[in-house]
Amino acid sequence: MSNQPADAAFDALGEPVRRRILELLRDGPTPVGKLAERLPVGRPAVSKHLRVLSGAGLIEHRSVGTRNLYALAPGGLAAVQQWLVHTWDVALDAYAAEVARVTEAQEDP
Numbered sequence: 001m002s003n004q005p006a007d008a009a010f011d012a013l014g015e016p017v018r019r020r021i022l023e024l025l026r027d028g029p030t031p032v033g034k035l036a037e038r039l040p041v042g043r044p045a046v047s048k049h050l051r052v053l054s055g056a057g058l059i060e061h062r063s064v065g066t067r068n069l070y071a072l073a074p075g076g077l078a079a080v081q082q083w084l085v086h087t088w089d090v091a092l093d094a095y096a097a098e099v100a101r102v103t104e105a106q107e108d109p
Helices: 004-013 016-025 032-037 044-053 078-107
Strands: 059-064 069-074
Touching: 004 016, 004 044, 004 059, 004 078, 016 044, 016 059, 016 069, 032 044, 032 069, 044 059
Parallel strands: none
Antiparallel strands: 059 069
16 A cells, blocks of 8 residues: 555654654744754754655744744644554454454364
């Protein structure tokens, strides 16, 4: 099952600094300078990470005066959640089918 939005999100989340940025944005919209203060990389690198997260649909950007604020996108992780739920449902269905097959085989002499 190819799911481009989920693929883009997983690719973006593969980088620890990007995951940390999402954690920092849980507290609300934040300017890039404030994010950079709390990360182990410089402001130019933070800006690049923000572009990747934005391209994956995980964050949003808006300008307020001279400040650029970044925030979590409302539904940004929905594709990831759907992929995880689908994958888990398929795995559970396969497990249930195998349990039923083994149980039936044991009951038939």
